[in-house]
Amino acid sequence: MKLTCERTLLAEAITGVSKAVLTSNNGSPLEGILFHAEGFSLTLTGYNEQLAITTTLEANVQQPGDALLSARLLGDMVRRLNAEDIELSCDDNCTATVKGGITEFNILGMNPASYPSLPSPATDHALDLPAAGLKEIVETTLYAVSLDDKKPAHTGELFVIEPEKLTVVALDGFRLAIMEKKVQADKEISVIIPAKTLSEAVKLFGDGDDAVQIAANRRYVVFSNERYTVISRLIEGEFLDYKRVIPDGCRTKVTVDARDFINVIERASLIITERLKNPLRITFDGNITVRCETQLGRVVDELDAKVEGDALEIGFNNRYLLDALRNARCDRLVLELGGQLSPVKILPADGGDFLFLVLPVRFKND
Helix, strand or coil, X not given: CEEEEEHHHXXXXXHHHHHHCCCCCCXXXXXXXXXXXXXXXXXXXXXXXXXXXXXEEXXXXXXXXXXXXXXXXXXXXXXXXXXXXXXXXXXXXXXEEEEECCEEEEEECECHHHCCCCCCCCCEEEEEEEHHHXXXXXXXXXXXXXXXXXXXXHHEEXXXXXXXXXXXXXXXXXXXXXXXXXXXXXXCEEEXXXXXXXXXXXXXXCXXXXXXXXXXXXXXXXXXCCCEEEEEECXXXXXXXXXXXXXCCCCEEEEEEHHHHHHHHHHHHHHCCCCCCCCEEEEEECEXXXXXXXXXXXXXXXXCCEXXXXXXXXXXXXXXXXXXXXXXXXXXXXXXXXXXXXXXXXXXXXXXXXXXXXXXXXXXXX
């Protein structure tokens, strides 16, 4: 294999596919990036047996072929070379030469024949989303994904694809995030996509208007655009019946400025640490009063709000409440309260497309 390509494009491609490269240090072929040069293009592949990422860039290929090179080492070299173009070659003994300007590296690669074949998932096209739309959906809901491997299904997000609607759900037992978007889908299917896959996909696809194609079957999901293809195994298992945990109606309805509420919770959180985790006591009665007391001190704060219905005092984990408020990304919020121990619904005041639930905390003296 022998080729020349633009350094910045190669560096970006290496960074992108490296998100799917195995990070262990035991000499596995999956720690490398597979390079395939042919015609006027160079294709890079990263794969860790759960997630695969491929991308193709323009290259002047003098000798077609394959190479398998360390993702970490090659990435560091290419980023640090002071040249516009990179010459990359690899001989039959898997020795690679990386040259940029007057600088030349010689490194030992791996046998490309040892690289496992990527899955051929035979997925059916489900729908297209603008990259910015996919990014909004994932970044709005991903905070609620569980980090507990004891319930693997909840370490991903549920994508419910219907002919005219996409519903995305994340939950961890203490909070829940739902977002709905109107779409035109070609396939009706429900799948659980790993959080890591979604996180890396939205980074790769960015926030432009170009379409991201989503295809899926019962085992795999494939995201693709003109630059990247992301293939991921799905999470098997049963996702919680989320509709069952959403309360009907409410005793108290609160309309509040999101930024003001965040500021008050952040101030009250200054006396809460990992060791001192007392809940916030929040009273909804005419306005909002926030109280907290730990060994570091005591805080009382207030903010204006429109409170309709019964007066209530509810306990909250400060981090869970802050996560929901910060990810709402709107100016005004509506909180629907069903009682001291009922999940609190957080909705956009303008009738937007998300719903968050936060589970209250029981006070020790109750």
